[in-house]
Every structure is written in structure tokens, then in C-alpha cells.
Amino acid sequence: MELTPRLRRFVFLARSFGVSLEALGDALRTKQFEVPLDLESPTSSEVRLGLASRELRLLSYLARNPMFWEYPVAEYVLRPMVDTRILVAWLIAKDDPGLYEKFKSFGAGRLKLRKLHLEDFVEAEELSDQFEDHLDYLEARVNSETLEEFQAIDLGSNFAGKSIRDMAREAGLKRLYDLDYAPLSAEHHGEWSSLEDWDLAVSDDPLHQGHRFGTFSPSEDGVSIQVVAHAFFLMMDTVEEVFSSLGASVAPELAACEVAFTQAVRQAREEAASEE
Secondary structure, eight states: OOOOHHHHHHHHHHHHHHHHHHHHHHHHHHHGGGSOOOTTSOHHHHHHHHHHHHHHHHHHHHHTOGGGGSTTTTHHHHHHHHHHHHHHHHHHHHTOHHHHHHHHHHHHHHHHHHHHHHHHHHHHHTOHHHHHHHHHHHHHHHTSSSOGGGOOOOOSSSTTSSOHHHHHHHTTOHHHIIIIIHHHHHHHHTOHHHHHHHTEEEOSOGGGTTOEEEOOSOOOSOOOHHHHHHHHHHHHHHHHHHHHHTTOOOHHHHHHHHHHHHHHHHHHHHHHHHHO
């Protein structure tokens, strides 16, 4: 299939974004070895660096694939990025090493619970041959640091015992929650507003008296580069705060990536204008 000029521009942008993010990832992997780490109590820095990496990873998924530059698909990446941004800001603001340990143990307990559920299922359905390798994998992961007998399982909603809204408020990001997280959650939870936007349309038949029917088709509103920009600045804020909290500045690396992004977008727009 021959690509249209519009699709070619999107492919060019995606490739350019990918190259820029690879360069940033290389720079951050090097930079992290320059920060003063407490190797006897590494959890705090591990969690922060892991969350910063997560933010860049999510942005990379979105930036490399133009299909994600369209709502509501973009929301499945943007919401976790906002979630990570709020969590990072809250943890750093609290400055409590115990919270990082709780974050880690909560996740470890959830992994243990996943293994136990799968073991129960396999035993009940007599499927041990089909799941043997995966159970061995989970067994190794669960016991990689602490024997599972000494791991607690917390059935609460999250490790902190408080809502993401409260975290945002305490971290000074209430506006980000109100303008980004809450609206983005509508698609994740299948709320009425999401159905109205993407899945229902009023019938043209006057006999239906304004009744809505399912569209049963994806949105055709078109892609928006603004989606990538939105995600990019979420990543910048998160990564910058993480490295700053660890005593290192990554401002030059982030600025170089931003310049590369801006140049790619400008070139694509110039090409579009020349084709009109």
C-alpha cells in the first residue's frame, strides 16, 4: 500500500521521535551512575529511577506509533504517565524512606498473590503441564530477594493507603489531577462521558426521538501531534524531578531532546505547507 503524504509525515515524525528518545535514554543511563547512591539502602533511589524510566518508556510507546496520537487511544498511555508524575512528586515531597519500602513490598506482595491465584487455577483445572514454565518463572521472581513466606500481601487499593487525588493535592499537583487525571480516567473506566464521546451517536431517524445507538467503530477525528507534546512534558517534569532529588541535573539532556522534537515537528509542518 502506498503511503499518502500525510502518513509519510507521521512515519517520519515517529522515527525522528524514536531517535531522539533513544539518545535521551542513552544519556540518562549514563547519568544515573553519577548520582550519589546509598548502596546499603538502595530502595529509595531504585524506585525513583524506575519510575523515571517508566515515564520515558511510556512516552516511547506513544511517540513511536502514530496510531496512539489519536484520542481516545492516547488516553491509555497518558493516564499512566500522569499517575506516575503525581506519584513521583508525592514520594519526593514526603521524603520518607519508609514509603519507598512500602511501595516495593506492596508490589512484591501483589506478585506473590498473582502466583498463588495461578497455582490455585492450575491445580483446579489440572493444567500443570501447560503452565509449568510460567509457574517456575513466577516462583523465581517472587523469591528473588525475599522468601515468599516472609512477604505480606496487602489487599488495599495501593501501598500508601490514600487516593491519587490526595497525593496530587499534597504534592501541589491538584490542577494536574483535575485537568488531566480525572478526565483521562473516564475512558479507562468506561464512564458515560466516554461513551458519549466515542461510542454513541444520536439517530438521524426522527422516529427514534433522539435515541442514541452504538457507533461500533473507532474514532475518525484524526491524529494530533499535541498528544505527543503533552506526554513529552510529563516525561520531562518527572525525569527532571527524579534526578534533581538524587543530586544530579539532566537539564541539558532534556533540552537537547526537546530541541530534536521541535525540529522534527517543524520540518513536518514545512513539508505539509509545501504540499498544499
